[in-house]
Amino acid sequence: MKLGEWTGAEIESSIGRTPPESVDWTPVDVPGRVERFAGADAVAYRTTFSDQRSGSDERAILFLEGAYADLTVYHNGRRIGEHDAYFVPARFEIEPADENEIVVVCETPDDRFGGVFDTDLVPDSVAVPGIWWDAGVETHPASFLADLSVRPRPADAVVEVRAVVDAGTSVDDHLTFSIRPEGMRGGGGTMERAPVEAVAGERVTVEHELELREPNAWWPRGYGPQSRYVISARFNGESRSVETGLSTVDYDGDAIRVNGQEVRLRGMNVLPGVDPETVVERAAAANANLLRVHAHVPPSDLYAACDEHGLLVWQDLPLTGPGGYDIGRATDLAERLVDGCDHHPSVGIYGVHDDPRTVVDDPLGSGRVARYRLKWRAWRTDYNARPAERVAEAFPNGRAVFPVTGPIGTAPDAATVYPGWEYGDATDVEWLLNRFDLPSVVAEFGAGALGSGDDPDEVTATQREQAGTVKTVAEALRRREAPAIAIYALQDPAEAADSRAIERGSRRYDAGLGLLASDGATKAAYGAITDAYQPVVPVLDGPPAPGAVGTTVLNDSVEAIDGTLIWEAGDESGEEPVTVDALDRASAGSVTVPADANAVELTLTVGEHTVTNTYHL
Numbered sequence: 070m071k072l073g074e075w076t077g078a079e080i081e082s083s084i085g086r087t088p089p090e091s092v093d094w095t096p097v098d099v100p101g102r103v104e105r106f107a108g109a110d111a112v113a114y115r116t117t118f119s120d121q122r123s124g125s126d127e128r129a130i131l132f133l134e135g136a137y138a139d140l141t142v143y144h145n146g147r148r149i150g151e152h153d154a155y156f157v158p159a160r161f162e163i164e165p166a167d168e169n170e171i172v173v174v175c176e177t178p179d180d181r182f183g184g185v186f187d188t189d190l191v192p193d194s195v196a197v198p199g200i201w202w203d204a205g206v207e208t209h210p211a212s213f214l215a216d217l218s219v220r221p222r223p224a225d226a227v228v229e230v231r232a233v234v235d236a237g238t239s240v241d242d243h244l245t246f247s248i249r250p251e252g253m254r255g256g257g258g259t260m261e262r263a264p265v266e267a268v269a270g271e272r273v274t275v276e277h278e279l280e281l282r283e284p285n286a287w288w289p290r291g292y293g294p295q296s297r298y299v300i301s302a303r304f305n306g307e308s309r310s311v312e313t314g315l316s317t318v319d320y321d322g323d324a325i326r327v328n329g330q331e332v333r334l335r336g337m338n339v340l341p342g343v344d345p346e347t348v349v350e351r352a353a354a355a356n357a358n359l360l361r362v363h364a365h366v367p368p369s370d371l372y373a374a375c376d377e378h379g380l381l382v383w384q385d386l387p388l389t390g391p392g393g394y395d396i397g398r399a400t401d402l403a404e405r406l407v408d409g410c411d412h413h414p415s416v417g418i419y420g421v422h423d424d425p426r427t428v429v430d431d432p433l434g435s436g437r438v439a440r441y442r443l444k445w446r447a448w449r450t451d452y453n454a455r456p457a458e459r460v461a462e463a464f465p466n467g468r469a470v471f472p473v474t475g476p477i478g479t480a481p482d483a484a485t486v487y488p489g490w491e492y493g494d495a496t497d498v499e500w501l502l503n504r505f506d507l508p509s510v511v512a513e514f515g516a517g518a519l520g521s522g523d524d525p526d527e528v529t530a531t532q533r534e535q536a537g538t539v540k541t542v543a544e545a546l547r548r549r550e551a552p553a554i555a556i557y558a559l560q561d562p563a564e565a566a567d568s569r570a571i572e573r574g575s576r577r578y579d580a581g582l583g584l585l586a587s588d589g590a591t592k593a594a595y596g597a598i599t600d601a602y603q604p605v606v607p608v609l610d611g612p613p614a615p616g617a618v619g620t621t622v623l624n625d626s627v628e629a630i631d632g633t634l635i636w637e638a639g640d641e642s643g644e645e646p647v648t649v650d651a652l653d654r655a656s657a658g659s660v661t662v663p664a665d666a667n668a669v670e671l672t673l674t675v676g677e678h679t680v681t682n683t684y685h686l
Contacts, residue, residue, distance in 0.1 A: 070206040076115050078095065078112070082110065092113060100135065100203050101201065110177050111198060112198045116204075117169060120167055122208055127210065128235075129162070129206050133173065133203075134203040136159050136175060137186065138198060139177075140153070140159060154405055165206075182387050182394070184365040191563070210305050210306065213237075213305060214232060214233070214304040217309040219313050223286065232304070233272060236269060236270065239267065240265055241266050242264075243265060244265050244302055245303040246301070246302050259279065259282065289359070290353065291625070295377060295378070295414075297312055317468075320552070333553075338555050339360055339558065342563065345367060345371035353378045359383060359553060360381070361385070361420075362384050363423070364387055366406060376414060379415075386402060391425055403419075421460045421470070424485065425479055433493070454479075477505040486498060486513070487514060488538075490516040490538060495516075498542050499549065509549065512555050514555075516539055517581055519580050520585075520592060521586060532594065541612060543556065559583060559584055605626055605649075606682050608620065614662065616661070617661055618659060626652075631648045635674065637670045638670075643660065645658040667685070670683050
């Protein structure tokens, strides 16, 4: 049924009470984030519609997707339900009158599970209470297919299917299930039937197993095809479909393996408030094969885009920052999160608690004294990881799980390090990892730069510094053969959000940590990471300072390479033959950088394929 125009109003808390009264309703766009309500703790939304059913036996279901955060829903003044997880679709059956009013009250959560929406990492306009993704009223026959969920079982080449039938009348019928290959050659489809019986008013679940003939696995880009299957169920003239695929992800403390094959993941953290398809395309264009959804849950469109483009997804529970939390509530949310996204083959890694402690509040600078201060702060940092480890048990087998992602001092399962930005120099990254015994998986590193400004010279200078810092850190981590790294972040969420005050000369201003500005404009660091993230790439062993600098060729592919490295630096040049085994690295001699050189260019030729990596001095 078609809904009418929406209106909205900021209100006082009303959960558990009657619909808001004496409200000054103003027109708003729903679904979406209504910026005029930014900073509000509670917002009410109202719409009307006429009964458009073709018969009184048809049933009407109100659905709300991306409804943040704690909801109370009213139909014609009567409370019909509540909801408390924006990443789970809210569905309420209603009995329409000739004319109908729907009021939805959205309130910010107070249970520690707002994730980044409950921090200053995103602006209030992104975290505004509201109905972000979709809203409407569906009509169905008296008995209908209410839900379809699937869970692949890769080891057995089987897809477990659960279909829920809501029987308004007695049912003695069957469901038809089908499999259709998507994005692959071979892997024939199939169709099967399963009986369903129910008495009037009963809701029954039909469980069925679909065997895949000639099964094909889903792989991250660079390691294999993105094979997928469309699973459909049909009942009583209606159908539902879910796209899925076969993949397993394992981390043993040393290596990450997808479908049993060791892989190297080069990734980016992504924040909410940006277009999913654009995010995936920009990340893939920068040679990323991993996307970390940082302490929030995105719309399902992002998972679908990652399935298609071959980006493995690291999905966090929406839990970040210091403070205790209810383990039972966290476990429940983890299970509901898995139910909603685990059928996507790209969702292969889960995180529980992000940044449980803050070690550095203000930049420490570099040098010996700064290192002593950093050691002291790390020594004083204490965190009990047991709650996060208990919640991690809720995530399924066949997926890698990092209970704690955090800085030095927290004994994290995945590390966050910011050399050259929060402390030290970019070249300190190896010292940091070794001195503080940090894990080899690095979930965050990065530096900030202006995306725009009144002084183009200042913008250029900050972007040049950001580019140099992130390139140095990324390449150092890759030389260490880190199983997975992820820069923070792909894009600035908005002006004045997720920024750090920096100083240049007599001026002080905020700089976002994105490779892209909030409007999508490219910063210099985007190109630097694009070079550093090439699967096979020659790199310098240190900053391109005058003098002799070593070179290394990195090979993230599963094939050995045999090629020639050619380098140029000012008037100097040279070449070196190099052979690198699969998933390995090899020294390729050194380059001589003249004092007057403006850039160093490394070119690796393997057969007819050429890779270039450029360093600007």
